[in-house]
Amino acid sequence: MVLMDMMQAVLEDSGLMALWQQVAPWIALDERQLIFVFATPVFIAVAVWEYLKIRHDPRLMDAREAVRNFALGAGYQVTELLFAGVIAFPVYALCYHYRLFNLELTWLTGFLTFLGVDFCFYWMHRASHRMRWFWAAHVVHHSSERMNFSTAMRQNATNIFNGMWIFYLPLALIGFNPVWIGVAYAFSLVYQFFIHTTLVGRLPGWIELVFNTPSHHRVHHGRNPGYIDRNYGGTLIVWDRLFGTFVDEDAKEPPDYGITRPVPSNNLLVLWTHEYVDLFRDMARPGGIWSRLGHLWHAPEWQRPDASRDSRQTRD
Known part of the structure; x- marks a missing residue:
């Protein structure tokens, strides 16, 4: 009951839910989900326009895969809609309840929310x-x-369960309303939709310097050795420049898209779960408990020392 009161206080403090309830009281959506409701028709329209432009080039477009991608995105949205409110939001409400500062929504705190989320x-x-x-x-x-x-739109329906939302909890502890955090995050994802394309070349220099662009994000999706694990930024590319993960797109080396170990199936369930299956299979190999658990937090390419040696050390 106390937690429910805290969650209600967070919603009321944002002021946005009351406005939405006046406009459409029959639709139970939070602000973040509402943004995606309005953005989805735009996404579809832009994707159709792009399809008409590149449909004849199988290297760039496959209609069946495009439909599959939107199905993957729909699965992601459904699990977010069903479970975010019972898994993530209560934790945000708890952090916000013990916040360090009381921050009112102003142009300055709105900008700081965007910057913090990014x-x-x-x-x-x-x-x-x-x-x-x-x-x-x-x-x-x-x-x-x-x-x-x-x-x-190619997203995983398991996102809400594996806890990536914990990275934003410090913002709620500082005093940024979780609703604002969710709104800023939603707008970031809307922006990032538009950088997934090969139709846009390099943009003016100052834009490429500050913002994540289609050119920067094509690098991020490349599996070329020099492109792997680069350009992590959401809306801004400045973080990659600051922390040494930025790589510019090289016209002489076009990105080779995909992952180093391609998935052997187009089944939606396989696409969502294949890496979990491989992860738990690796963890099931003989060895010490900490060695097994290491697969959870080490890099995807990490391999344990020889399993038989681990097993002997465990027995000793």
């Missing part, structure tokens, strides 16, 4: 590539060998 996104995204537990969910987004707007 900073946290960078580290969440970086961890999603360098820690296998998070990679198990994120890998589906990179498993397509094509780069187009539908690829942006």
